[in-house]
Amino acid sequence: MSLVEGFAVTHKRYVPYAHAHYGGNLVDGAYGLGVFGDVATELSIRTDGDEGLFAGYSSVEFLAPIQAGDVLEATATLVRIGNRSRELRFEARVVCRAEPDRGSSAARVLAEPLLVTRATGTVVAP
Numbered sequence: 001m002s003l004v005e006g007f008a009v010t011h012k013r014y015v016p017y018a019h020a021h022y023g024g025n026l027v028d029g030a031y032g033l034g035v036f037g038d039v040a041t042e043l044s045i046r047t048d049g050d051e052g053l054f055a056g057y058s059s060v061e062f063l064a065p066i067q068a069g070d071v072l073e074a075t076a077t078l079v080r081i082g083n084r085s086r087e088l089r090f091e092a093r094v095v096c097r098a099e100p101d102r103g104s105s106a107a108r109v110l111a112e113p114l115l116v117t118r119a120t121g122t123v124v125a126p
Contacts, residue, residue, distance in 0.1 A: 001046060001047055001048065001049055002046055002047055003047045003048065003078075003081060004078070005078055005079060005080065005081060006077065006078065006079075007043070007046070007047060007077070007078045008043075008075055008076065008077040008078070009039050009042045009043040009046060009075070009076050010039070010073060010074065010075040011035065011038060011039045011042070011073070011074050012071060012072065012073045012074075012095070013035065013071070013072055013074075014069075014070075014071055014072075015027055015031065015066060015067070015068055015069065015070045015071070015072055016068065017068040017069065018068075019031055019068060020067070020068035024065075024067065025067045025068040025069065025098070025100075026065050026066070026067055026068075027065075027066040027067060027068060027070075029060075029062045029066075029117065031066055032062075032066055032072070032074070032092045032116065032117040033057075033060070033117075033119070035072060035074040035092060036074060036076065036090040036092070036117075036119060036121070037054055038074075039074045039075065039076040039090070040052070040054060040076050040088055040090075040121065040123050042076075043076045043078065043086075043088065043123075044086070044123050044125065047078060047086065047125075048086075048125040048126075050125060050126050052086070052123040052124060052125050052126070053123065053124045054121065054122075054123050055085070055121075055122040055123060055124050056121060056122060057119050057120065057121040058120045058121065058122065059118075059119060059120045060117070060118075060119040061117065061118045061119065062116070062117055063115055063116055063117060063118060064094075064114055064115065064116045065116065066092075066094065066116050066117070067094075067097065067098065068098070069097065069098025069100070069107060070094045070096065070097050070098065071094070071095050071096035071097075072092055072093070072094060072095070072116075073092070073093045073094075073095050073113065074090065074091070074092045074093075075090070075091050075092075076088045076089070076090050077089045077090075077091075079120075084124050084125050084126075085122050085123070085124055085125075086122065086123045086124075086125065087120065087121070087122050088120070088121050088122070088123060089118075089119075089120055090117070090118065090119040090120070090121065091115060091117070091118050092115075092116050092117040092118075093113035093114060093115050093116060094110060094113065094114040094116055095109065095110060095113045096108065096109050096110065097110060097114075
């Protein structure tokens with residue numbers, strides 16, 4: 001286990017078209033928060049040997065849209081260790097994006113990942 005500030009876990013996932021709810025294949029912001037929950041769970045397992053419980057977010061910023069066909073990279077970083085609480089910093093970036101104008105399955109790797117969501121939250125270890 002790695003209970004040290006600065007410890008980080010990263011997940012990558014493809015955003016399926018089934019999750020698009022709005023015009024332009026936009027995905028709701030809650031999708032990114034769900035990914036943050038998953039990466040926080042792995043971080044909790046690695047640091048405390050338990051999935052932990054997510055207590056809440058102290059800040060959430062939606063900086064750019066997530067779209068169906070994106071490849072999303074989400075990172076949780078341990079920034080503060082309490083007796084049972086763990087404060088985490090989250091960042092989600094789009095690393096690949098669909099390009100439907102070029103064809104139904106066309107996509108590209110972004111030269112620079114696009115920061116789409118940033119948040120701070122607290123998980124509680126048993």
